Amino acid sequence: MVDNLLPLRVDDLVVSRRGKRLLGPVSHTFAPQGLTLVIGPNGAGKTTFLKALHGIERISGGTLTWNTPPEDARQRQSYVFQSPTMLRRSVRDNLAYPLWVAGVDKALIRTRCDRWGARINLSDAMDRPAPLLSGGERQKLAIARALISDPDVLFLDEPCANLDGQATADIERMLTETQATGTRVIMTSHNLGQIRRLATDFLFVLSGHIHEVGPAAQLHTPATPELAAFLQGDLL
Ligand SMILES: Nc1ncnc2c1ncn2[C@@H]1O[C@H](COP(=O)(O)OP(=O)(O)OP(=O)(O)O)[C@@H](O)[C@H]1O
């Protein structure tokens, strides 16, 4: 259960590339429950941070401590990239892929794919090539593919970038439902309305450092002038 995978403790995490520090040192403890929004201007280090948390960005210093052994923690989390890539195969095969890899029984794969296809309104498109879907449909498919293996933690990098209001609303509903079933969500977003609708807490990243953290309510009364400026849409 998610309760023994988290909390996740981050101590003095640093990511450097070719002598340049992209992130850190950052320290933070991710509580067992909630939907955490990582916010901040372009180039602040949000994607680097998310990838480091998921274990797909080489860490130059510091430690990540899950509440279970790293290998166990790794298997129980999913990540949706800023621009997800689809297999050049059908919608069904894309949904099934993580389950095939995990060796799940064929009949169960079929049932789960049907259920998730229906949840993202793609029941009629299960045999169509995934690369031909619209941007919003592809994004929903990417999220469904990340959720189909019932992860305890879901990382999402800008899941609604370039989507219209309807697709964004559909995805927000999926994320709210996901969180209600106990999955811990950690995501980035630039959409201020979305941040206020979804977040239980936030991390404001600026120039590779955590500049301010707090519960979602603090977004109405920021503690630092930089966060206030960011929320007003000012350039930082
Ligand atoms: N592999 C890399 N090598 C060198 N620099 C990198 C590498 N990856 C990222 N960077 C730099 O690190 C900084 C942080 O990048 P990152 O992608 O984490 O920002 P971000 O906050 O996600 O931005 P955005 O809002 O545009 O997605 C940027 O200046 C970027 O150019």
Ligand SMILES: [Mg+2]
């Ligand atoms: Mg990014």
